[in-house]
Amino acid sequence: MNFSIRRALPDDAETYSRTHLQGLHETYAQIMPQVFHAHYDAELPALIARRREALEAGAISWVAFDDAGSAVGIATSGPGRDEDRPDFELHHIYTLAATHGTGLGQQLLETAIEDRAAYLWILNDNPRAERFYRRNGFAPDGTSTLCGPTWHHRPMFRMHRQ
Numbered sequence: 001m002n003f004s005i006r007r008a009l010p011d012d013a014e015t016y017s018r019t020h021l022q023g024l025h026e027t028y029a030q031i032m033p034q035v036f037h038a039h040y041d042a043e044l045p046a047l048i049a050r051r052r053e054a055l056e057a058g059a060i061s062w063v064a065f066d067d068a069g070s071a072v073g074i075a076t077s078g079p080g081r082d083e084d085r086p087d088f089e090l091h092h093i094y095t096l097a098a099t100h101g102t103g104l105g106q107q108l109l110e111t112a113i114e115d116r117a118a119y120l121w122i123l124n125d126n127p128r129a130e131r132f133y134r135r136n137g138f139a140p141d142g143t144s145t146l147c148g149p150t151w152h153h154r155p156m157f158r159m160h161r162q
Contacts, residue, residue, distance in 0.1 A: 075109070
């Protein structure tokens with residue numbers, strides 16, 4: 001399977017958001033309750049509007065497409081938002097389940113953060129993602145917190161790569 005990855009433009013807001021939503025559903029099907037998924041389904045118009053605003057403001061985001069031109073993955077990264085981690089942050093990567101094992105996640109990671117020192121947040125009990133990030137040099141840095149109410153106060157931890 002071949003993929004093309006390009007920087008997301010404001011006109012990609014809907015494609016990005018729909019791919020993000022599908023990625024959320026597939027990634028967290030066994031982790032999050034159904035009400036989480038229903039919330040994001042209902043929020044899709046607002047997600048599209050916020051993504052468009054972010055892209056217009058210069059958000060660093062990418063969309064990956066398969067050979068047929070369908071969006072199959074997304075990523076966003078940028079300057080760190082945590083006061084104690086001013087380096088680069090990987091906000092998220094989502095690849096659709098049909099692409100798992102194809103190397104798309106690796107391609108998106110390399111595009112999103114290159115070889116920089118970076119950090120990310122990951123939900124507890126997400127072993128597939130944790131293995132992926134560990135293979136790419138990330139390790140827990142000892143910081144953890146609870147997600148907000150939309151994410152049902154699930155615990156998450158931060159990983160960092162030098």
